[in-house]
Amino acid sequence: MTGRTLYEKIWDSHVVHSEPEQPSVLYVDLHMIHEVTSPQAFDGLKNAKRKVRRPDLTLATADHNTPTDINRSKLPILDLIAKQQLDVLSSNCKEFGIDLYEMNDPKQGIVHIIAPEQGKTLPGSIIVCGDSHTSTHGAFGAYALGIGTSEVEHVFATQTIRQFKSKTMNIRVHGKIPEHVTAKDIILGIIGQIGIDGAQGYVIEYSGPAIESLSMEGRMTICNMSIEAGARAGMVAPDEKTFEYLKGREFSPKGAEFEASVKQWSALKTDKDAVFDKTIDIKADSLEPMVTWGTNPGMVTKISGTVPNPDELATPHEQSATQSALEYMGLHPNESIQSIAVDRVFIGSCTNSRIEDLREAAKIVKGKNVSQTVHAMVVPGSTQVKLQAEKEGLAEIFTKAGFDWRQSGCSMCLGMNPDILKSKERCASTSNRNFEGRQGKGGRTHLVSPAMAAAAAIKGHFVDIRNWD
Numbered sequence: 261m262t263g264r265t266l267y268e269k270i271w272d273s274h275v276v277h278s279e280p281e282q283p284s285v286l287y288v289d290l291h292m293i294h295e296v297t298s299p300q301a302f303d304g305l306k307n308a309k310r311k312v313r314r315p316d317l318t319l320a321t322a323d324h325n326t327p328t329d330i331n332r333s334k335l336p337i338l339d340l341i342a343k344q345q346l347d348v349l350s351s352n353c354k355e356f357g358i359d360l361y362e363m364n365d366p367k368q369g370i371v372h373i374i375a376p377e378q379g380k381t382l383p384g385s386i387i388v389c390g391d392s393h394t395s396t397h398g399a400f401g402a403y404a405l406g407i408g409t410s411e412v413e414h415v416f417a418t419q420t421i422r423q424f425k426s427k428t429m430n431i432r433v434h435g436k437i438p439e440h441v442t443a444k445d446i447i448l449g450i451i452g453q454i455g456i457d458g459a460q461g462y463v464i465e466y467s468g469p470a471i472e473s474l475s476m477e478g479r480m481t482i483c484n485m486s487i488e489a490g491a492r493a494g495m496v497a498p499d500e501k502t503f504e505y506l507k508g509r510e511f512s513p514k515g516a517e518f519e520a521s522v523k524q525w526s527a528l529k530t531d532k533d534a535v536f537d538k539t540i541d542i543k544a545d546s547l548e549p550m551v552t553w554g555t556n557p558g559m560v561t562k563i564s565g566t567v568p569n570p571d572e573l574a575t576p577h578e579q580s581a582t583q584s585a586l587e588y589m590g591l592h593p594n595e596s597i598q599s600i601a602v603d604r605v606f607i608g609s610c611t612n613s614r615i616e617d618l619r620e621a622a623k624i625v626k627g628k629n630v631s632q633t634v635h636a637m638v639v640p641g642s643t644q645v646k647l648q649a650e651k652e653g654l655a656e657i658f659t660k661a662g663f664d665w666r667q668s669g670c671s672m673c674l675g676m677n678p679d680i681l682k683s684k685e686r687c688a689s690t691s692n693r694n695f696e697g698r699q700g701k702g703g704r705t706h707l708v709s710p711a712m713a714a715a716a717a718i719k720g721h722f723v724d725i726r727n728w729d
Contacts, residue, residue, distance in 0.1 A: 263531025265428050266497050267463045270403045270528070274386050276420055283422040289385035290317055291415045292371045293358075295349040296324045296676070297390025301413035302352040312356040314419045319380055320353050320360040322346050323370045324676050326669040328639050333364045342677060356416075369642025369668045372396040372610040376480065377644055379509025383498040383525040388415055393610050393692065395486045398495035399479035400502055401528045403463070405493045426492045427537040429462040430530075433470035435544040440726045442620070443478035444612060444690070444709035446470065447485040448550040450542060452560040459491035462538065465530060466496050470544040476505040477616040484611045485692050488557040497529045551597050551722055552694050552707040554585035559694075561597060563712070563724045569593035588696055589704050590684065598722050600706070604687040605636035605717035606699075607710050608666075609673040612690035613641030615648050617710040622654045624714035624728065630662035631720030637664040637679070639671040663717070675700045688716040 264272070271286070278284040291314075293301075298320075305312070312318060325342035329335060337343040346363065353360035361368040367378065372393055375381045383401035387394060390412045397404035407421065415421055431450060451458070464486050466479075474482070479496045486494025503522050506512045513521045549563040559582075561568070570582040570593065586593065591600070607613070607621050618638065630636045638658050640646035646668055649655050659665050672679040673691040675698060681687055683702025690713050691698075694705035708716070715723045 263534035265530045265534045265536060266401060266465055266495060266528055267403060267426070267428055268534070270384055270386065271425060273384070283424050285420050286386055286423055288317070288388055288415050288419050288421055289382070290319065290375070290380055290387045291419070292319045292375060292387070292389035292391075292394070293412065294321055294323050294371050294389075294391065295345040297409050297412060298352065299345065299348050300409045301390070301416055302356070304413040305356070305416055308417075310417045312358060312416045315357040315359075317419065318358045318416075319371070319375060320349065320358050321368055321371050321374055322349060322361070322363045323368075324670045324674065326363045326368075326667075327678055328666040328669045328671045329678075330665060330667055332667050339678065366643050369640075369644065370610045370613065370670055372480075372484065373613060373641035373645065376400065376476070377509070377642060379506055379512030382506070382512070382521075383502060384528050386421075388421060392487045393484050395491070395493045396480050396484040396610060398483040398486070398493050399476060400506075401495060401498035401525065403493055403495065404483075406487070426463045427461050429459055429464045429491070430536040430539045431464055431466050431542065432468040432539065433466065433542045433544050434468050435470060437470050437473060437544045438547065440549060440711070441544070441547050442549075442709040442711065443474055443481040445547055445550045446544070447482045448552065448557060448560050448707060449547045451485065451489045451557045452550070453542070454489060454540060456488060456556050456558040457490040459486065459489040462491050464489070464491045464494040465536075466494060467530075468542075471496060472499065475616060476501055477614045480614070481611055485557065488692055498525045549709065549712050549725055551712065552705075553589065553591060553597065554582065555588055555695050557692070557694060557707060559585055560707070563597055563722065565597055567591045567593060567595040567597065590686070598724065601686070601721045602634060602688045602706070602716050603685045604681060605634055605713050606639070606672040606679075606687055606689045606691065607637070607713050608639030608641065608671050609689075609691035610641065610670070611692045612710050613639060613645065615645050617690065618645070618649050618654050619652070621710040621714040622657045624711050624725065625661045625663070625718065626657050628661055628718045630717050633720045634717050635664070636662065636717035637666055637672070639666040639679070640668045642668045661718070672699050674698060675703070681705075688713045688722065
């Protein structure tokens with residue numbers, strides 16, 4: 261019998277029903293919801309007079325529409341649509357008996373931040389949410405995927421999803437990660453190499469010494485942006501770092517149950533004789549700090565590079581797409597990346613707002629001042645991250661430097677709350693998407709690591725942090 265991949269092991273252990281040429285029915289271990297994609301699903305339940313089958317396996321938080329103003333607990337929500345969505349989530353969770361971390365709850369935060377930090381995200385699980393970046397949780401050796409609103413309703417009612425099996429891809433990152441190269445740079449480099457549709461139809465398993473050397477925060481960043489490569493999900497096999505991260509967390513198994521779980525989780529590795537449908541090899545030493553220049557994450561280059569010249573590209577499609585992106589971004593062919601000035605800096609999002617991200621940014625910022633031409637903000641991914649950053653003195657470092665220190669939430673990542681760009685404002689952002697209007701109509705977004713964003717805030721333009729003084 262041929263060996264199985266990590267994805268295949270999780271799939272096989274969760275099949276409730278299968279039949280030829282039909283999607284399999286898979287059991288769901290954790291269903292996460294927020295205020296944006298759940299209202300219609302709840303309405304569907306009400307219309308059909310159904311209950312939520314497993315409210316105890318459902319986690320709800322307010323994140324997308326929440327204002328991040330430091331005094332938000334004392335201020336009214338001015339956006340009436342946002343307020344309505346938050347109120348509806350609260351009402352629905354009360355009606356169906358679902359635990360909800362509301363805007364001012366001490367456990368509130370971005371759903372993909374709070375589930376791991378609370379120990380809700382466990383190896384070997386199937387985890388779903390009406391949010392594409394659910395892939396984040398694959399860092400723990402889970403099959404985690406975003407689902408549509410109709411699927412949200414289906415999970416509510418049945419605690420299952422219907423899925424066709426994906427193809428498998430192994431992305432192996434070899435060697436030692438160079439100094440100042442982060443997980444964000446690795447995933448941007450991967451997307452730059454394979455393209456935004458390079459993993460379409462696949463579930464990616466990331467492996468190799470470079471991936472194994474990453475912290476859990478770094479692995480979450482990698483898996484988070486698997487979606488930007490077109491993948492259904494991304495995952496990393498659990499190991500001692502995974503188990504150590506989970507030990508002692510509120511909802512993680514305790515005592516003997518934890519030890520038994522570790523034994524079970526340790527078997528969640530791809531068998532040596534397993535065959536992937538596709539394998540891609542990346543050399544870590546070929547990477548350096550990365551910056552996107554265009555309107556998708558695949559339009560990316562090294563900090564030492566330049567904006568591409570459409571005339572030098574191979575196909576008419578590439579030429580046209582590049583020309584269009586440069587026009588929107590207000591950039592010129594062959595322009596040095598380090599010459600690009602920024603107006604805004606955003607450190608946050610479900611990609612890069614964990615305590616490790618804030619620590620790395622604070623190292624760059626300490627003792628310096630934000631450029632007078634830049635408005636910079638730091639938005640912790642959860643209230644717990646915020647409190648930890650304040651305890652460690654990171655918040656003070658940021659505020660002394662001139663950063664705007666905020667409450668937790670999705671914030672500027674997606675332009676669904678007051679934290680948005682004005683037209684033609686240019687932002688160095690630690691988020692995951694940079695398409696036209698993502699952070700506000702006409703806004704221009706460059707994706708970078710927290711350290712790179714912090715350095716851009718200080719200098720007023722992109723700089724090579726490998727030469728940071």
